[in-house]
Amino acid sequence: MGIKNRLFIIGLTISLICVVSLRTGNAQQKTQRDFKSERPLYAPDEVIVIYKSHMGEGQIKSFHSSKDMREVDAFFVSNKKDKKARKIKIKKNTTVEETIEELKKNPNVEYAQPNYIRYFNATPNDTHFGQLWGLHNTGQSVNGVSGTSDADIDAPEAWDIVTGSNTVIVAVIDTGVAINHPDLAANIWVNPGEIAGNGVDDDGNGLVDDVRGWDFFDGDNDPTGFYTHGTHVAGTIGAVGNNGSGITGVCWNIKLMPLKISGVEAFATDDKIIQSINYAAAKGARIINASWAGYGGSNGDLLYQAIQSAGAAGVLFVAAAGNEANNNDTKPSYPASYNLGCIISVAATDQNDALASFSNYGATSVDVAAPGVNIYSTIPTYSYGAPTTLYSKNFDSDTVGQVPSGWVRGGTNSSWAITNSVSASAPNSLTDSPGGNYVNNTNSWVCYNSTFTYVKNSRYMLNFKVRYELENGYDALSLMYSVDKTSWSWFGYLTGSSGGSFAFIGSTITSLVERGNYFGFGLYSDYSGTFDGVYIDDFNITREPMSVASYDYVYNDGTSMAAPHVAGIAGLLLAKKSDLSVEQLKALILNGVDTKASLSGKVVTGGRVNAYKSLYNFPPTLSWTGETNYVSDGLHLETGDTSTTFTYRVKYTDADNDAPLSGYPKVYIKRGGVNISGSPFTMTASDSNAYSSGRGYTYSTTVSTGTDYTYYFEAYDVWNSSANGNPTAAIAAPVINVAPTLSWTGDGNYITPGCSPAIAGPGTEFVFRVKYTDANNDAPASGYPHVYIKRGGINISGSPFTMSDASDDATPYNTGRNYEYATKLPPWRGYTHYFEAYDVHNASASGAPTVEADSPDVWDEGLVLTEPGNVKMGYSGEGIDRGYFNPATGGAVKINFNAENSGSVEVKIFSSNGRLVKTISKEAVGGVSDCFIWDGRNDSGEAVASGIYVIKLEGPGLNRTRKICVMK
Structure with missing residues (x-):
């Protein structure tokens, strides 16, 4: 945002030295009052309300009527069109704070807030390319000031890469743009969905013939502003380059979308701003320049929501940090201080890369700095037609001692009335204290009891003559305005003395007429020291039609001038690569700064933007991470089976600190030279290191059986530059094995x-x-x-x-x-x-x-079954004494046993070559003698052949082996 001298009193220079003095007769210290023009945080008679979804239009109208409120506008909070907000004129003699408090208690109200005011505030210095030090600084003298070589954004170097693209749209949400300026006309956006002049809303957005943007302040299709701020901003972003005249914008070739949100004076309210943001997002703008700010608001309010929604739609929001030399970390300035990733907050630097004396700053809340002092850019110049007197009062027909007809007075110790003792044009004048000095502790006012109808493209002037004698620095005559004659603000003041004569005072009041204000005077006095006071005569208010006279260039200062440098760089980046995301755009701009000691601790990056560094690209590299198991390759484990999880890892490094292209790095996994299903696979970051120092990426998976696998990695940066390095070559692994x-x-x-x-x-x-x-x-x-x-x-x-x-x-x-x-x-x-x-x-x-x-x-060879009495195993049948029997003659062997415990007892009979021929089992009772009988047959019931057989007895406490001979 720019700097503007807020002195509204024209024709008389007032000098106020702020000192502290001690007054006799009062035992307390007395401090001179700083009579600065007041800049309200919000409109004094308006609120913005969102009603809950169950409230119908009829219910809302009935509610407004019951509260003596009036709806003057309705709009969607975001480009999603999911919530409708309403701008409401509040009840007279009620404050905004009281109304908000009452609305928040209402169960039918979802949200309510003031209609915050944002200020542009720019001032011209005086009167192509050689003057644009912010783009190319050789140390040249600009506007009488010498600079430091290369304290610039390196625009010529950036233009060797790209100068812009007419497919990139930047919305200039501002005071309006002189769309016919010779250095801007070719770059003004044209709505492709609208047919000019047919009086039809061709694109169905509710706005008729919005061919070249929209005037949201006046509600028409002419976004040309009569306040030069927006045109100056537009020129820095995208004045036509290389056309042999005028200046060059940061982005030569771009489409500027003019969206007007204010009248002639330099402020706008959130209701108009929100509508313009939604329009920009809906119409394809990728960048919004916001060279305005205010201290009203908070994270999550309606403006925040609109910007957040635009960001989600792919819009980068470039915001001026503010011009009050404040620390935004401790005193947030909105929208720059909103905690949104789609916002770049911009401070201002001078020709020597120092933070501008007026610039706001913030180590955690202001992102970057950009040139913002002595910035030369486009403006329109205007001519004024013959003034029409809307109201004139010389007080001569009014009654002495009475309030003038058509006027009212109020406040503390208010005695405003007509006098004939002093006048500029005899016989009468208006005075604060007829017949003597004003009294202490006065806070009075008097005003004309009517408002004026605003006509677009007009300048309104308040003129009068005044003689005054006031305690210098402590008491003051103020020029007052109010929408309800209850809450008063001032826009100019006088203190001290006019030296006994009348002075002519003229002040522009266009913006105040636009808002429907009453106008008058106020007298303020402190607790001691009184004087004769003031005499006012020949009061009048005039309107002068305005028209563009010519087009020119001037110097301006401010963060308003810094922000468009950043918006222009964003345009160059999108011209080079149109599919950059908001996050990528912001990262490229922030990562491309020239760091400066003067900006350390003042902005997040510690640097001033550099277009060339943001545009120029070093290709990224891929390398092994160097971690355990990843020193010389990118895979662990290297062998396994189908249930094994294999983890692939790689490090992505980019000297420009550029992020990888969305979806990269990838790992290719192939079997037999053919990608497996799903390959290549997108990897995920394993740390949050800066890309310039190397960020790790990982991917884990299981794979099917195979011994002919290979893998390699691939990455691109946001510029589509491919990465190089060892990991880009195929490596044989892993081996996926079915276990034997x-x-x-x-x-x-x-x-x-x-x-x-x-x-x-x-x-x-x-x-x-x-x-x-x-x-x-x-x-x-x-x-x-x-x-x-x-x-x-x-x-x-x-x-x-x-x-x-x-x-x-x-x-x-x-x-x-x-x-x-x-x-x-x-x-x-x-x-x-x-x-x-x-x-x-x-x-x-x-x-x-x-x-x-x-x-x-x-077995032991000595354990032949010849001594059955020595073990609990015996034989019966022929040949028992010889350890053999003949099953052919009915012989059998009896195997006696006595199990120690109850359980299963089993006899197995093996041939001499170890083949099992017979198994007999039974359940035995512990301690009870029992036996098995084997009749010389196998498990199939067939008689076994003659030979030696081994009998094995097993059971509880039993483990015996003996031989028996079968003889036929």
């Missing part, structure tokens, strides 16, 4: 067990066999399969034992290859064994053979 299985071989004596014989005597060679199968046809790891042989739960010497391949060489692993190991074992009842294997990828085998099994049993 072990099973019984199924041949001969190995249908279920893996050991043969299962029972034998010393000197017998026991053979352990197992089948190894791998679906991937992977061989077993070297030294596998193993067989573990244990005695009493402890590995015997040499266990585990490597097994030998017992299959034909042509047998593939995926159909199963047999392995075996043979050994002799010393006598022991209750050996156990199991098998173990791994494939070449270190995947362990599963299957029944991996479970520890009982066998073999190795």
Whole structure:
């Protein structure tokens, strides 16, 4: 926003030195009053209300009528058109605060707030390219001030990359734009959905013939303003470049959308601003320049919501930080201080890269700085037609001692009346204190009791003559205005003395007429020291028609001039890459600053914007993260099975601190050279490091079986520059493996067990066999399969034992290859064994053979069944004394036992080669003698062959092995 001298008193210079003095006769310190023109935070007679959805139009009208309120406008809060707000004129003799408090208590009201005022405030200095130091500073003298070389935004360097695009639209929400200015006309936006001059709302947005923007203040389709602020802003953003005349905007080729929100004077209210923001977003603007601010508001209010909605629609909102030299961290200035990611808040710098003396700042709330002093740009100049007198009063026909006809007075110690003792034009004048000095502690007013109808493109003037004698610096005559004659504000003042003569005073009051104000005078006095007071004569109010006389260029100062530099840079960025998001746009501008010591601790970035650095691009690089397991590649684990989670990691680094393009980095995972389903995969950030120092990205997944996988990474920055680095080359990995299985071989004596014989005597060679199968046809790891042989739960010497391949060489692993190991074992009842294997990828085998099994049993040769009386196992039948029987002649063997505890008792009978031929079992009662009878037949009922058989008895407290001979 720009700086403006707020002295409204024309034709007389008033000098006020602010000092502290002690007055005799009063035992307290007295301080001179600072009679600054007041800048209200909000419209004094308006509020903005949102009613709850159940309230119909009839109910709302009835409510307004009951409260003596009047709706003057209705509009949507955001471009979503989901909530309608209403601007309400409040009841007379009621304050905004009282009305808001009452509305918030009403259950039918969703939201209520004041209609906040935002100020532009710009002042011209005096009177192409050589004067635009903010774009290119060689240290030249501009407007009498020398600068520092390169204290600029490096615009010429940026223009070597791009000068703009007519597809980029920036909305200039301001006082209006001189759309026919020769340096702007070619870049003024034209509404493609509207047909000029047909009187039809062609695009259906409720506005007729909005061909080149809209005037939201006056409600018509002419956005040309008679206050130069908006035109100056527009020129800095996008004055036509390289056309041989005038100046050059930051973005030569762009479309400027003029949206007028104020009248001739330099302020606007939120209701108009919100409507203009919604219009800009709906019509495709990607940038809004807001060179205005105010201290009213808070996060979450209606203006906040409108900006937030526009941001969600892809609009970058560039806001002036303010011109009061305030710290926005502690005294927020809105909209710049709203906590929204779509806003860039801009401070101002001078020609030497110092923070401008007037500029607001904020280490956490103001983002960047930009040139804002002695900024040369476009303006219209105006001519004024012959004035029409709307009201004139010389007080000569009024009665002495009375209030003038058509006037009213009020306030404290108010004695305003007509006098004939002093006048500028005889005989009468209006005085504050007829017949003597004014009194102490006066706060009185007098005003003309009518308002004036505002006519667009007009200047209104208040003129009068005054003689005054006031206590200098303590008492004052103020020029007053009010919408209700209850709450008064002043827009100019006089203090001290006119030296005994009348002075002519003229003041522009256009903006106050626009708002329907009453006009008058006020007298303020403190608690001591009185004088003759004031005499007013020849009072009149005039209106002068305005028209554009010509087009020119002037110097202006202010953060209003800084913000459009940033908006122009945003235009260049979008011209280079139209699909940049709001977040990317903001990051590119903030990351491209030139850091300056003078701005450290004053703005978030500590720097002044640089268009070239924001536009110029170094391609990003990808590298290994350097973390454990990621030092020389980007994958961990590198082998596994289908249930293994594999994590890919990479580091993205960009010297410009540019973010990666949306959806990048990606990791490509291929099998046999072909992308697997879903590849490439978008990775997610694993830290919040600056891109310039390297940010980690990660992706985790499981994959199906395969040993021919490769992977590599890919990334682009927001400029579509591809990343380089080792991770962009394919790497073979991971190996995804189906673990092998072990099973019984199924041949001969190995249908279920893996050991043969299962029972034998010393000197017998026991053979352990197992089948190894791998679906991937992977061989077993070297030294596998193993067989573990244990005695009493402890590995015997040499266990585990490597097994030998017992299959034909042509047998593939995926159909199963047999392995075996043979050994002799010393006598022991209750050996156990199991098998173990791994494939070449270190995947362990599963299957029944991996479970520890009982066998073999190795008996002592001296335990032939010849002494049945020595154990609880006996025999019956022929040949009992010889330890044999003949089942063919009805012989059988009786096996006696006495179990220690109740439970299952089992007899197994094996042939001499270890084959199980018969199993007999029963439930026994502990401590009770019992027996089994074996008749020499196998489990199939067939008589067994002659030979030696081993009888094994097992049960509670029983574990016996004996031999018997079957003879036929």
